Amino acid sequence: MKLCIIGVRGHHGYVFAEIGSLADVDIxxxxxxxxDDVSGLLGLCNAAGAxxxxxxxxxxxxxxxxxxxxxxxGPFALHAQTCIExxxxxxxxxxxxxxxxxxxxxxxxxxxxxxxxxIFLMSMVGLRYxxxxxxxxxxxxxxxxGKVKLIHAQKSYKVGTRPDHYKSRETYGGTIPWVGSHAxxxxxxxxxxxxxxxxxxxxxxxxxxxxxxxIASQCQFLMKNGVQASASMDYLRxxxxxxxxxxxxxxxxxxxxxxxxxxxxxxxxxxxxxEIPPVHNPGVFADFVRHVQGHSKALVxxxxxxxxxxxxxxxxxxxxTGQLIRF
Amino acid sequence: MKLCIIGVRGHHGYVFAEIGSLADVDIxxxxxxxxDDVSGLLGLCNAAGAxxxxxxxxxxxxxxxxxxxxxxxGPFALHAQTCIExxxxxxxxxxxxxxxxxxxxxxxxxxxxxxxxxIFLMSMVGLRYxxxxxxxxxxxxxxxxGKVKLIHAQKSYKVGTRPDHYKSRETYGGTIPWVGSHAxxxxxxxxxxxxxxxxxxxxxxxxxxxxxxxIASQCQFLMKNGVQASASMDYLRxxxxxxxxxxxxxxxxxxxxxxxxxxxxxxxxxxxxxEIPPVHNPGVFADFVRHVQGHSKALVxxxxxxxxxxxxxxxxxxxxTGQLIRF
Numbered sequence: 061m062k063l064c065i066i067g068v069r070g071h072h073g074y075v076f077a078e079i080g081s082l083a084d085v086d087i088x089x090x091x092x093x094x095x096d097d098v099s100g101l102l103g104l105c106n107a108a109g110a111x112x113x114x115x116x117x118x119x120x121x122x123x124x125x126x127x128x129x130x131x132x133x134g135p136f137a138l139h140a141q142t143c144i145e146x147x148x149x150x151x152x153x154x155x156x157x158x159x160x161x162x163x164x165x166x167x168x169x170x171x172x173x174x175x176x177x178x179i180f181l182m183s184m185v186g187l188r189y190x191x192x193x194x195x196x197x198x199x200x201x202x203x204x205x206g207k208v209k210l211i212h213a214q215k216s217y218k219v220g221t222r223p224d225h226y227k228s229r230e231t232y233g234g235t236i237p238w239v240g241s242h243a244x245x246x247x248x249x250x251x252x253x254x255x256x257x258x259x260x261x262x263x264x265x266x267x268x269x270x271x272x273x274x275i276a277s278q279c280q281f282l283m284k285n286g287v288q289a290s291a292s293m294d295y296l297r298x299x300x301x302x303x304x305x306x307x308x309x310x311x312x313x314x315x316x317x318x319x320x321x322x323x324x325x326x327x328x329x330x331x332x333x334x335e336i337p338p339v340h341n342p343g344v345f346a347d348f349v350r351h352v353q354g355h356s357k358a359l360v361x362x363x364x365x366x367x368x369x370x371x372x373x374x375x376x377x378x379x380x381t382g383q384l385i386r387f
Numbered sequence: 388m389k390l391c392i393i394g395v396r397g398h399h400g401y402v403f404a405e406i407g408s409l410a411d412v413d414i415x416x417x418x419x420x421x422x423d424d425v426s427g428l429l430g431l432c433n434a435a436g437a438x439x440x441x442x443x444x445x446x447x448x449x450x451x452x453x454x455x456x457x458x459x460x461g462p463f464a465l466h467a468q469t470c471i472e473x474x475x476x477x478x479x480x481x482x483x484x485x486x487x488x489x490x491x492x493x494x495x496x497x498x499x500x501x502x503x504x505x506i507f508l509m510s511m512v513g514l515r516y517x518x519x520x521x522x523x524x525x526x527x528x529x530x531x532x533g534k535v536k537l538i539h540a541q542k543s544y545k546v547g548t549r550p551d552h553y554k555s556r557e558t559y560g561g562t563i564p565w566v567g568s569h570a571x572x573x574x575x576x577x578x579x580x581x582x583x584x585x586x587x588x589x590x591x592x593x594x595x596x597x598x599x600x601x602i603a604s605q606c607q608f609l610m611k612n613g614v615q616a617s618a619s620m621d622y623l624r625x626x627x628x629x630x631x632x633x634x635x636x637x638x639x640x641x642x643x644x645x646x647x648x649x650x651x652x653x654x655x656x657x658x659x660x661x662e663i664p665p666v667h668n669p670g671v672f673a674d675f676v677r678h679v680q681g682h683s684k685a686l687v688x689x690x691x692x693x694x695x696x697x698x699x700x701x702x703x704x705x706x707x708t709g710q711l712i713r714f
Contacts, residue, residue, distance in 0.1 A: 207593055209590070209593060209602065209603040209621065209623060210603040210605065210619055210621050210623065212539070212541070212605075212617075212619055214539070214637075216639065216644070257709075259586035259607055259711060261607070261609055261615050262615075263536070263613060263615065265613060266534055266536060266641050268641075275536065276536045276537040276615060276639065277615070278537065278539075278607060278615045278616075278617050280586055280588070280605060280607040280617065282588055286590060286592060288588050288589075288590065288603060288604070288605045288619075289605075290539075290605050290607065290617050290619065292537055292539055292615075292617065294536065294537050294639050296536060296537065296639040296640065296641065296643075296644060297644065297655075298642075298643050298644070298655050298656050298657055299657065300655070300656070300657050300658060300659045300660075301655055301660070302660075310541075312543065312603065312621050312623040313623065314593050314595075314623065315625075316623075316625050317543070317623060317624065317625070328624075328625050328627070328628055329625050329627070330625055330626065330627050331627060332627045333627075333628065333629075382584075382711075383711070384586060384709075384710070384711045
């Protein structure tokens with residue numbers, strides 16, 4: 061499997077965390093996808109035993125090298141266009157989330173995908189694969205808490221010092237799509253249902269000089285199957301905190317409650333409260349590769365990615381307009 | 388201070404938890420306020436050294452005994468009418484929350500209150516006074532987390548076996564007013580602001596045969612000062628859990644995060660994470676009594692009670708109608 065990487069702004073770390081354990085994956089070319097410096101990315105490739113060619117123009121790279129798959133990880137606002145360029149060339153896509161910053165761009169990606177056959181597209185919803193979340197989800201799917209009724213997800217990040225592209229809506233997209241996409245993905249995944257409606261809010265006030273970046277946000281959903289779900293996203297985690305993110309999800313069902321917090325999955329049911337022994341499983345990049353190589357079906361389909369992206373963008377629209385939005 | 392008690396359906400336990408430590412409070416009369424058996428209540432009075440007269444008709448009791456204050460704790464749907472009857476007689480009111488199950492009843496109580504002078508009305512928002520919540524609130528007020536931006540509150544109860552009056556909307560009022568009133572009170576109290584808008588949902592499905600009782604609910608608010616706040620309420624806590632309620636509030640601000648969970652108040656700020664040493668303070672009944680006796684000003688005013696009750700009823704209306712409601 062010949063792989064190219066475009067861009068250095070997101071979670072290409074997923075690739076390098078797993079590539080050593082994957083057979084037949086060769087990074088043959090990289091490109092910044094813009095004027096970003098790729099020397100760090102090249103160093104990661106070299107450390108992984110790869111010696112990719114470096115291209116200024118990512119389309120030249122795709123046309124000359126004809127990779128099987130591409131990692132898309134450049135400027136957020138270019139995710140959609142780059143996805144389309146890859147799909148039109150019959151190249152499998154592993155793209156940073158969200159794959160589009162506008163509904164029209166999302167529709168364009170969907171249209172391009174619908175014209176392909178046997179080509180896969182997946183976004184980097186890597187937190188699904190964290191052992192604590194995967195453990196919790198497997199327990200929910202196995203019936204540990206009965207019928208799911210209520211979900212609350214939390215994303216809380218340190219704001220730190222952000223590059224300029226976080227400071228403009230045009231280049232950042234918003235905190236709901238960027239940070240919230242994980243929380244919304246958990247809601248979609250744990251509820252086992254599409255979204256019915258959303259009411260959301262966000263604020264740029266008190267954002268420590270970060271331009272348009274929304275420092276705090278909340279979303280409330282009804283899912284088509286009746287599950288009620290909410291999420292909060294903020295950049296208010298103090299710098300002193302032991303981890304970058306305080307990621308949580310609480311799923312309450314008719315037979316118990318499962319909660320992920322502090323990297324652990326806890327269950328309380330009729331037998332009392334305890335940690336669920338963590339399952340270990342391949343991460344998001346391995347899942348993508350194994351799907352493309354035909355070894356297994358990925359946990360996240362292209363349709364799932366489209367549904368999640370639309371949910372992020374409609375939630376942001378609700379927050380922008382102060383209106384309830386039905387999907 | 389001559390005190391009467393009407394009803395046995397709520398938290399008259401607040402009275403007996405503190406009456407022994409309060410000077411000059413004499414329970415002189417009790418009434419079921421309906422056909423409820425008052426023998427248990429009488430036993431509590433006797434154990435507290437009181438020998439109240441027992442009346443079938445609570446109005447006869449108020450007119451004959453002319454108490455200074457009354458505890459209102461009978462059928463939920465009669466809270467409002469009983470408040471009005473007491474206010475019209477110039478009697479201070481300590482009433483179970485919510486003080487009204489309909490907006491028209493709430494308006495009637497407000498009208499009756501507006502005609503009084505020097506008469507106090509307070510609802511039993513006892514969870515404000517739990518050491519963990521009071522400790523957290525005092526720290527927030529002292530600036531420990533800077534400017535409050537985002538709040539999430541959680542109420543999760545065991546459903547257990549409920550009396551019939553929980554199983555009809557008419558007599559129960561709904562899970563948002565009954566359980567959620569605490570969460571909404573924390574939001575009102577910690578945000579330091581009135582409510583601007585609410586979007587809510589709730590469901591009676593899968594409620595273990597409890598009629599109209601909503602088994603799970605969620606509310607999302609904007610506050611007038613820009614704070615974003617959400618709450619979830621459910622009866623999904625397993626019977627095996629060590630406590631009846633899993634009460635939580637998380638308050639994120641520009642300088643840190645304070646969180647109440649498991650009976651502790653935790654702070655994370657630039658100096659790291661730690662428990663805030665708990666403050667101990669009088670409870671809700673003592674606060675009421677000391678206010679009426681002129682010793683101190685209660686934490687909760689009658690106006691606060693009206694604002695909270697209206698928020699509960701409008702949140703319920705939002706959940707009933709699926710519409711965003713602006714206050």
